[in-house]
Amino acid sequence: MAVLVVGGAGYIGSHAARALRRSGYEVILYDNLSTGYQRLAQGFELVIGDIADEAKLRPALARADAVMHFAAHAYVGESVQNPRKYFRNNVEAALSLLNDTLDAGIRRFVFSSTCAVYGVPGKIPITEETPREPVNPYGASKLFFEHALEAYSRAYGLRSARLRYFNAAGADESGEIGELHDPETHLIPLALAAAAPGSAQLQVFGADYPTPDGTCVRDYIHVNDLADAHVRALQHLETGGDSLALNLGTGRGHSVLEVIQAAEAATGCPVRRVMGPRRPGDPPVLVADVAQSQKILGWQATRTLTEIVSSAWVWMQKGSSRSA
Numbered sequence: 054m055a056v057l058v059v060g061g062a063g064y065i066g067s068h069a070a071r072a073l074r075r076s077g078y079e080v081i082l083y084d085n086l087s088t089g090y091q092r093l094a095q096g097f098e099l100v101i102g103d104i105a106d107e108a109k110l111r112p113a114l115a116r117a118d119a120v121m122h123f124a125a126h127a128y129v130g131e132s133v134q135n136p137r138k139y140f141r142n143n144v145e146a147a148l149s150l151l152n153d154t155l156d157a158g159i160r161r162f163v164f165s166s167t168c169a170v171y172g173v174p175g176k177i178p179i180t181e182e183t184p185r186e187p188v189n190p191y192g193a194s195k196l197f198f199e200h201a202l203e204a205y206s207r208a209y210g211l212r213s214a215r216l217r218y219f220n221a222a223g224a225d226e227s228g229e230i231g232e233l234h235d236p237e238t239h240l241i242p243l244a245l246a247a248a249a250p251g252s253a254q255l256q257v258f259g260a261d262y263p264t265p266d267g268t269c270v271r272d273y274i275h276v277n278d279l280a281d282a283h284v285r286a287l288q289h290l291e292t293g294g295d296s297l298a299l300n301l302g303t304g305r306g307h308s309v310l311e312v313i314q315a316a317e318a319a320t321g322c323p324v325r326r327v328m329g330p331r332r333p334g335d336p337p338v339l340v341a342d343v344a345q346s347q348k349i350l351g352w353q354a355t356r357t358l359t360e361i362v363s364s365a366w367v368w369m370q371k372g373s374s375r376s377a
């Protein structure tokens with residue numbers, strides 16, 4: 054059973070590729086290296102190409118039995134500034150990938166969706182039935198693709214798992230792969246970086262939210278827990294399971310200040326920070342209801358915030374400073 058991991062040289066795709074291989078799958082990576090890194094693909098066959106490049110993509114699809122699609126732009130703020138880029142890649146090019154997948158006779162598709170499809174939910178924790186009302190172009194682009202998968206499922210029998218990630222974080226425990234974003238905008242790597250003497254301060258985006266300590270609460274999930282859920286989702290489709298949409302989180306929320314404390318514990322240094330204004334578009338609390346993913350996949354995230362932050366710290370020290 055061969056899986057084409059599209060966007061496999063990126064942060065989550067590279068972890069999923071390893072999880073698939075550990076479970077006995079043959080893995081082919083496909084990535085245009087626009088935000089991916091060759092070094093995250095080390096040890097795997099990598100086809101370098103764009104998802105819209107049909108001539109490149111078709112021979113790779115011809116060798117695959119299933120597709121996992123991670124190749125998307127994923128900065129909320131950038132999507133507001135430059136929606137064209139987001140709709141071009143996450144919708145237009147992604148549809149080209151989907152059509153080529155269908156034409157190649159592949160009927161199993163696992164998609165990286167996001168809790169951003171829910172927008173600002175009225176109720177916490179967020180179940181899969183929460184109305185999907187994205188509040189930015191990134192979330193809208195992911196929702197469009199969810200709709201396409203639902204329609205293709207009904208019309209063409211393409212079975213899909215639409216996996217709605219909460220806050221992916223942490224790194225493979227080997228220290229060989231981890232988060233590499235340029236620019237880095239995510240809380241955990243920025244908090245760890247702000248623990249180094251002389252580094253830039255972390256700006257806490259808002260301390261006046263209606264939360265226990267006034268800072269935003271998010272559901273941080275270790276990237277290897279996420280990766281394992283992808284394998285389970287593929288196995289669900291392989292064994293004849295229906296198309297589905299599932300939240301992937303831990304079901305537990307942590308505030309920005311709790312993350313800072315975890316970063317201080319991991320590094321043994323104070324995190325230099327300054328309280329700043331709210332970041333536009335940030336809901337106060339996003340926490341997953343994970344009952345469905347537990348029930349259907351028999352899966353549960355096992356790693357704690359402490360493990361997430363310490364694995365990210367190992368990666369930052371050992372790995373992320375090495376050049377691509």
Ligand code: UDP
Pocket residue numbers: 129220238239240241243255256257258259269270271309332335
């Ligand atoms: N955050 C922060 N300072 C930063 C980056 C993020 O206070 O420099 C907060 C942000 O407001 C949110 C949480 O940390 O509440 C997680 O943000 P991140 O960008 O890591 O992920 P997102 O939730 O946007 O996917």
